[in-house]
Amino acid sequence: MEPDNGAVLAAALTRPVCVLGLGLIGGSLLRAAVDAGRDAWGASASETTIEKARADGYDVADTVAEAVRRAADADALIVVAVPLTSMDDVLAVVGKEAPDARLTDVTSVKEPVREAVDRWAAGARFVGGHPMTGTEFSGWDAGSLQLFHDKVWVVATDDDTDLDVWTDVVALALACGATVVPAASDEHDVAVARISHLPHLLAAVLAAVGADGGELALALAAGSFADGTRVAATRPELTAAMCEGNRAALLAALDDALGRLGAARGSLASTGGLLSTLTAGHDGRSTLEAARLDRRELRIDVSGTPAERLEAMRELGRSGGRIIGWTAEALDEAAPPEE
Amino acid sequence: MEPDNGAVLAAALTRPVCVLGLGLIGGSLLRAAVDAGRDAWGASASETTIEKARADGYDVADTVAEAVRRAADADALIVVAVPLTSMDDVLAVVGKEAPDARLTDVTSVKEPVREAVDRWAAGARFVGGHPMTGTEFSGWDAGSLQLFHDKVWVVATDDDTDLDVWTDVVALALACGATVVPAASDEHDVAVARISHLPHLLAAVLAAVGADGGELALALAAGSFADGTRVAATRPELTAAMCEGNRAALLAALDDALGRLGAARGSLASTGGLLSTLTAGHDGRSTLEAARLDRRELRIDVSGTPAERLEAMRELGRSGGRIIGWTAEALDEAAPPEE
16 A cells, blocks of 8 residues: 555545435435445425425525535535436536536436546546445336345446545445446447447347237246336336447447347247257356356555556456445544544 | 026035145145035145155145046046146056046146047046136245135136036135136137237347346346246246247237337337337226226126027126125035935
């Protein structure tokens, strides 16, 4: 550890939090941050949401600009928790009111958000984030301070990442009960195309094909159809923004799926055999389950240059690893010296 | 009701049950039938399964032939509960030892089973059945007497269906806690291609595409991927037999899905827009949820010729209806006259 690591961590562990957008994710984050003892406040474009959040006892500013000015004064971590469709408007306020803010987000695509930050708030110290906690529900009422518990929170870990703000974001994620996967923004986008955006698209197609089968088909719909279409219940505008924002990576994943489905179709029509398709799927699912059971503890050596430390973090994520907490030594360094 | 309906129902309510095959479905059925007070016994080709079922206190014959001979003596309902791959062997024993048996099955495709029955046990009084209760688990140990509780059990309702045996199968399904959807065999096969076989195929493709994304992708896999690939954990041989047995209907469903996915791919690559695909999926899922909430009670008039009664039942199923029990009048008619 370098001499100032303790001070950076100490500040990160108590840094105030400003949450812009109080839907499922933002609303849950405000609750979880307060529950973790942080000074935290929010803002929403919806009067109804502001009223509900205040009625539940939370500190909500009258406007986004007011919340951002408070963040600038308090050197808070600003979390942009609005859908991609509203991202530009909110970032423009950040760029104006808190131009060098500590900034993160919670959206499911990292590269387009980074580009939007460069356009609207180029001076902000931005480190992208993505808690993998989406459900088919949305809005303040759907939120819960438990939402992040034991979930994965990706923290963008690129060559030019600001390590101080990176520590802020990791500390917030851990404080909310999540575990952290460090990943390069582009590698994150490729991965989520396969395990989040493609599943949403397949769920939509399956739901439409099933509904085409009429009332008898829906009456027979049991576990496989209910599970396979669950996320099709998400508001289509939210899913579209998420998927369309990750176009290149999603196209590659979709082509992979179309190739496999086409091969299955050809085999079913000719020999009738589906075993190779189904076996590949079974193997894939087994790999997922094995990955979940494979728990080992390792301590990362964070000496070296910032670039070396960032690459070590990324390599942890690439190999399926997660950050689950701080070592006792790091917390000792962060503690105020005893009198 | 016709004069003999009471006697038919009375016999159906207490008919002995012979279960051939003691895997997830057959093993659960033997448990549920015994729990419902039926005289019930089973048979299995696996020595291990026989030992386990006997150790759990169930009546298991030494051989399939012995179980079938007992069924012939007791005029029991024989339930064939083996995978499609073993269907011919078991039906051959039925054809030899109980040629005019009351016979049903629990497999997920109805037309190929009917053809197999015509080939191997042409004299049997066969009425196909399909409890929609598959899970990704299999074998005696995976079974439970609760498996059928509140689940849908399709009972084949074709023009030439034997109404006495049809009543036997419906009575067994209701006794196990299921609700009954009457459906023509071919309409059933078209429906399950869309809401069961296609979901299995999409789950396999999704699992394979996800696993191709490497360890980072699997580490990020959350709800949408876990739900969308759950049934890919089923033994691929079982899924293949089920899907391949419903080839024509599955090809049509698969082509529908491929058409929709291809359109989405084209739109994503050109305008970038996925909203129409996602909205169609959202609507489909909403239809499913609305169908589940739409509960009305109606009593079916079962006067008329057998053909008219069968068509009335099929129409109930086509419109999303279910049989949930017997009317008090029907049970009164079935009760022995008071002294």
